[in-house]
Amino acid sequence: MAGAAGTLSLLAELHARIGAEGPLTVAQYMEVALFHPRLGYYAARDPLGARGDFVTAPEISQVFGELIGLCCADYWRRIGAPDPVLLVELGPGRGTMLRDALRAARVAPGFCAAARLHLVERSPALRAAQERALAAPSPAWHDDIDTVPPGPMLLVANEFLDALPVRQFMRHAGAWRERRVGLDAGGGLSFVLDEAPAAIALPEAPEGAVREVCEGADHLARAIAARLLAAGGAALFVDYGYFPEAFGDTLQAVRRHRRHDVLTAPGEADLTAHVDFAAFAAAAAAAGARAWGPVPQGEFLAALGIEARAQKLIAGADPNQAMLVRSGCRRLVDPAEMGTLFKALALTPPGAPAPAGFA
Ligand code: SAH
Numbered sequence: 331m332a333g334a335a336g337t338l339s340l341l342a343e344l345h346a347r348i349g350a351e352g353p354l355t356v357a358q359y360m361e362v363a364l365f366h367p368r369l370g371y372y373a374a375r376d377p378l379g380a381r382g383d384f385v386t387a388p389e390i391s392q393v394f395g396e397l398i399g400l401c402c403a404d405y406w407r408r409i410g411a412p413d414p415v416l417l418v419e420l421g422p423g424r425g426t427m428l429r430d431a432l433r434a435a436r437v438a439p440g441f442c443a444a445a446r447l448h449l450v451e452r453s454p455a456l457r458a459a460q461e462r463a464l465a466a467p468s469p470a471w472h473d474d475i476d477t478v479p480p481g482p483m484l485l486v487a488n489e490f491l492d493a494l495p496v497r498q499f500m501r502h503a504g505a506w507r508e509r510r511v512g513l514d515a516g517g518g519l520s521f522v523l524d525e526a527p528a529a530i531a532l533p534e535a536p537e538g539a540v541r542e543v544c545e546g547a548d549h550l551a552r553a554i555a556a557r558l559l560a561a562g563g564a565a566l567f568v569d570y571g572y573f574p575e576a577f578g579d580t581l582q583a584v585r586r587h588r589r590h591d592v593l594t595a596p597g598e599a600d601l602t603a604h605v606d607f608a609a610f611a612a613a614a615a616a617a618g619a620r621a622w623g624p625v626p627q628g629e630f631l632a633a634l635g636i637e638a639r640a641q642k643l644i645a646g647a648d649p650n651q652a653m654l655v656r657s658g659c660r661r662l663v664d665p666a667e668m669g670t671l672f673k674a675l676a677l678t679p680p681g682a683p684a685p686a687g688f689a
Contacts, residue, residue: 340369340597345513353510353522356581357495357545360603363596364493365452371597372453378423383585383600386489387568387627387668388427391658393643394488397634398566399431401686402484403438405564408683412482412562413444420450420475420550421490425463431486432467442467448478475553483557485565491610492569492602494546498579499528501539506532509540511593519593540579542603548613551677555617558679565677566685571605573624573673580604607675614677622676622688628669631662633687 344362348354354362364371377383387394406415419428428447435441447469451457457471472478498509505527514520532541554565572580583590585599592601611621625633640659644652663669676685 340366341519341595343369344511344519344596345517348511348513348519353512355508355510356498359511359596360495360581360601363601364495366597369597371600372456373597374455376424376455376459377600384587386423387662387672388430388488389424390661391655392426392430393636393639393655393659394631394662395427395430396434396639397631397636398427398486398488399434400437401566401634402431402486403435403441405683405685406441406444406484407438409482409562409564411440411444413440414446414481415441415444415563416448416478416481416483416485417445418448418450418475418478418483418485420485420487421493422449422451422460423456423489425449425460427486427488428460429463432464445484446470446481448472450475450478475550478557480557480561482561483563483565485554485563487566488568490569491544491547491550491567491605492571493600494544494550494603496542496544496581496603498581499530499532499541499543501535501537501541503537506530506541519596521593535577539577541577542580542606544603544606544609547605547610551610551613551619552617554677555614555619558677559618562679562682564682564685567605567610567675567677568627568630568672569605570668570671571607571624571673573607575606575608605673607673611675618680619677620680620682622678622684624673624675625688626665626670627672627674628663628665630674630687631659633689636663 367373378389379385422428432442447467449460449469450472451460452473499506500509500523502523507524508528510522511519512522580603581592583592583599583601590599607624614621636659640655643655647655661667674687676688
């Protein structure tokens, strides 16, 4: 099981660990597959773009980041233009969204000068890409939100929550049991189910139903709510997921723009789960914040003025660029593409105004 450079493969490491500790929870498996320091999916690669594994909204069209930037600047003004204001992004990828956002937000006097950039990013490869994209505003990087300084904050996150590890539970013989990743007879990985019922309170469901629980999202919702209550601001999440709560196994692996088996070649494919927006909103509300939405991405971008923004770009573009603007925007809003599966959710302190797009 030697890898290309003579190093052990992640599969071999998982094998040894499961042999020693027993089957891993699905969340532990996701954590290792995505963030193992040497062999994890995010350790050494930039997975984004046509030549990578997947494409995200800011990489599809500059209009996405521009509208998010205008939305932030507008909200900043409506809450009294705090200076300084923390502009926080979770999982900025290549830094494209924030770069486009800051360029568009120059129309709001004072906003860019007031903004202090804080990027929450664990991937060294993507931190380097962000540094290239965002050189001028000199951001600070963090491994998680806990080290971001206190203060009024505008937080944005696109396709971040889907990367947070989920635990999975399956209804079997009248009880919920945790689903884990173990070893099969041939030395590969396979799903196994705990014999003992799980010590977790979940609603009744038919035999065979799967329920996902994202403890990382819960923790994050509470941490953000506490910051918003203490110092004001807003947080905006855009991601694919479901609302209301639902049962189902949504764990998926994607490699080179195609679905991939989730237990094959760990570390080589992106692993995500759909976001449970109701659970996320409930965790934030339990910590005192107000949740807005979720609103389908197509409706959200329409409310922010995607049509007018696209027309403005098209007016100054050559025919080829104009076609790219049109097709990119269509992909973002079309219900058959990203318009419905992707959703926007915002958090604010109670009593604060609605962010644009959530009226
Ligand atoms: N927002 C970007 C990238 C999305 S990919 C875009 O829309 O293009 C997910 C991003 O989140 C990557 O930058 C990844 O490295 C980062 N990420 C995933 N899980 C993380 C975690 N637990 N902590 C910090 N960053 C994380």
